[in-house]
Amino acid sequence: MTTSAFAAQGADLELVGIQKRFPGFTAIEHLDLKIPPGSFFALLGPSGCGKTTTLRLVAGLEEPTAGRILIGGEDITGKKPYQRPVNTVFQSYALFPHMTVLENVAFGLRRRRLDEPVAKAHEALRLVELDHLAARKPQQLSGGQQQRVALARAIVNRPALLLLDEPLGALDLKLRRQMQLELKTIQEEVGLTFLHVTHDQEEAMTMADTVAVMNKGRIEQMGAPEELYELPKTAFVANFLGQSNLFTGPVVGSTSEAIAVGVAGQRIVVPTARAHRHVGEVTIGIRPEKLSLHLSAPAVDPARNTMGPGRVIDVSFSGVSTQYLITVPHVGTLIVFAQNMAFGPVAEEGGEVWVSWDIEHGFGLEDEPADTPRFEADTTTRSIAAQRRASLITELEEV
Amino acid sequence: MAFAAFATTTSEAEQVPRRKSPVALLLLLPGILYLVLFFLTPLISLLLTSFQAPSEFGDIGQYTYAFRWENYLQVVTDYLPHILRSFGFALIATVLALVFSYPLAYFIGVTARPWPLAQSLMLVLVIAPFFISFLLRTLAWKQILSDESFIITSLKAVALMAPDAHFTGTPAAVIFGLTYNFIPFMTLPLYTTLERLDLRYLEAASDLYAHPVEVFRKVTIPLSMPGIVAGTLLTFIPAAGDYVNASRDFLGGPDSQMIGNVIEANFLVLQNYPAAAALSIILMSVILIIVSIYVKRAGTEELL
Numbered sequence A: 001m002t003t004s005a006f007a008a009q010g011a012d013l014e015l016v017g018i019q020k021r022f023p024g025f026t027a028i029e030h031l032d033l034k035i036p037p038g039s040f041f042a043l044l045g046p047s048g049c050g051k052t053t054t055l056r057l058v059a060g061l062e063e064p065t066a067g068r069i070l071i072g073g074e075d076i077t078g079k080k081p082y083q084r085p086v087n088t089v090f091q092s093y094a095l096f097p098h099m100t101v102l103e104n105v106a107f108g109l110r111r112r113r114l115d116e117p118v119a120k121a122h123e124a125l126r127l128v129e130l131d132h133l134a135a136r137k138p139q140q141l142s143g144g145q146q147q148r149v150a151l152a153r154a155i156v157n158r159p160a161l162l163l164l165d166e167p168l169g170a171l172d173l174k175l176r177r178q179m180q181l182e183l184k185t186i187q188e189e190v191g192l193t194f195l196h197v198t199h200d201q202e203e204a205m206t207m208a209d210t211v212a213v214m215n216k217g218r219i220e221q222m223g224a225p226e227e228l229y230e231l232p233k234t235a236f237v238a239n240f241l242g243q244s245n246l247f248t249g250p251v252v253g254s255t256s257e258a259i260a261v262g263v264a265g266q267r268i269v270v271p272t273a274r275a276h277r278h279v280g281e282v283t284i285g286i287r288p289e290k291l292s293l294h295l296s297a298p299a300v301d302p303a304r305n306t307m308g309p310g311r312v313i314d315v316s317f318s319g320v321s322t323q324y325l326i327t328v329p330h331v332g333t334l335i336v337f338a339q340n341m342a343f344g345p346v347a348e349e350g351g352e353v354w355v356s357w358d359i360e361h362g363f364g365l366e367d368e369p370a371d372t373p374r375f376e377a378d379t380t381t382r383s384i385a386a387q388r389r390a391s392l393i394t395e396l397e398e399v
Numbered sequence B: 001m002a003f004a005a006f007a008t009t010t011s012e013a014e015q016v017p018r019r020k021s022p023v024a025l026l027l028l029l030p031g032i033l034y035l036v037l038f039f040l041t042p043l044i045s046l047l048l049t050s051f052q053a054p055s056e057f058g059d060i061g062q063y064t065y066a067f068r069w070e071n072y073l074q075v076v077t078d079y080l081p082h083i084l085r086s087f088g089f090a091l092i093a094t095v096l097a098l099v100f101s102y103p104l105a106y107f108i109g110v111t112a113r114p115w116p117l118a119q120s121l122m123l124v125l126v127i128a129p130f131f132i133s134f135l136l137r138t139l140a141w142k143q144i145l146s147d148e149s150f151i152i153t154s155l156k157a158v159a160l161m162a163p164d165a166h167f168t169g170t171p172a173a174v175i176f177g178l179t180y181n182f183i184p185f186m187t188l189p190l191y192t193t194l195e196r197l198d199l200r201y202l203e204a205a206s207d208l209y210a211h212p213v214e215v216f217r218k219v220t221i222p223l224s225m226p227g228i229v230a231g232t233l234l235t236f237i238p239a240a241g242d243y244v245n246a247s248r249d250f251l252g253g254p255d256s257q258m259i260g261n262v263i264e265a266n267f268l269v270l271q272n273y274p275a276a277a278a279l280s281i282i283l284m285s286v287i288l289i290i291v292s293i294y295v296k297r298a299g300t301e302e303l304l
Ligand SMILES: Nc1ncnc2c1ncn2[C@@H]1O[C@H](COP(=O)(O)OP(=O)(O)OP(=O)(O)O)[C@@H](O)[C@H]1O
Pocket: A022, A023, A025, A026, A027, A045, A046, A047, A048, A049, A050, A051, A052, A053, A054, A091, A199
């Protein structure tokens, strides 16, 4: 890419003790965040949790009630939006209706008096495959095309920090995949820092180096996608990123390696290192794809936890795997994903089954058990997101 | 055609008109009849009058139908200063009204958005002068600005005005009156566009390195163009033909007569109907030409 000639280097972003209150509503409680330079950071959370507000604070469109914002080590809290080395892809696109697509994209370059704004704008438009529509007005584009123009308009400036507010929300699956790859390529080649907001957890997991899960104006957990998936800290994270089976019970025994929790008269063991709490009431979680189904009581194995018998109440086939819903008396409903290794389901609806899992796969949450609600199953959730990420990385290496 | 400029949404221009149906034509009929009766008829009568010649044996004010195009030549040579002055005054008054109204409309329509009550209150204040006849208001200004008035005597006392100077009767007084009387016509259309201005565009511009002045020039002004065009037309057209402010009974004097005063004098005093009619036709044509050029330029380059 020749445009990298005028690229700024990605800078790190640091939010220190940020709080944002609107009249009568606290959108952000207390936010501390550090994004290393050149990283792809995803901010993930449900609608209304304060993601857009966070981006607006960084862009300077909103003033924090308290706290400081630093970019590249420089405190920019008091700076105006046009003085910040930051560009935003707005959730509402905000393309200027009185300018052509080309002029929209060239706008930032012209304001900075950079040379060859038109050539660079064309190049950015080629990147999002819209160069043939350069002469059109934004109103004459489809929603997805407008979104790509908004992307081009921000990326063309090569800002030290690019803020993306659900930039791929309006795209179909194929185009979205393509744009994800494109974004990742740009980010890696130029070394820009991306702060990507989304509520699509799969997108966050496949693209980001670091994912922060936000809920009600707070960051619940932050880390590499695998870490968040394998070792969620809270029930919210456990169910927002993929689905989890959660059991709560008192600790009934502990060694230096593992703790045992009593759940409906059965002992569930989890490694001490994978549990965030070691005494009192503890919530243990296990991912649905880590569970094995048995049609008869499995032999006692110290390396595995067993639960059952339970009854299959629902079987749904989804291609690569089959999802079973199993009720276990006094425990509740469990979800099991089983790979479709053989034809037909392993267990029939109404059948009696047992489940077991490797104790190494369980995790213990940090939450107080009192506030561990079960969340609605998220249909877009796929436990294979982590594998998707791996394949995306290989794809990137091929590009 | 000029009225297309009053439409505040720009995207409609792209839309294909719907198929004409007989019902639509039927509904249009009263309007068309009205226009033919009350617009076209007087226009034709005016056109005919403008070519009339004095009757050979008649009194003053008796004319016969003819094709005396020299009438036009005559009025242009006689009244060229008035014609030029009219458009000059109207232009200055329009620019002044725009300069006063834009910040006002911006304040009411954008800055005061979080307080809808204050917005309506300020709008009422803008419209309030309409409740009093503008003749009365202009007369009031004549009083306020007369030589014996407090304002003028004070200005003279502090030597800001020469002791023997006047304000009423000067071109400045006429322009002042025009500006004052047409400010609401400028403010209201500006307010309607600015009130709907999407501030996210301004945020996007400042995010793209535009400092406030550039945001205003590159985004706010172009997006409020429909209001600017509507307001300037609503001010310029009536101001160019106005004969109240420049009248000697109000704020005008011998050196500040406008084309409207000349037309009035020819019709009512001199009873030179052809000259008055020819002047009216000239006034109308010049306005039409200026307005079409203006709307076309503003429309193609910035509006869309
Ligand atoms: N100007 C404002 N005044 C009052 N409350 C606001 C304002 N802007 C946002 N909020 C509130 O702050 C909260 C966070 O809003 P924000 O736009 O950051 O959500 P989000 O995480 O981006 O959601 P989404 O995924 O739906 O875009 C919301 O509850 C919203 O109602």
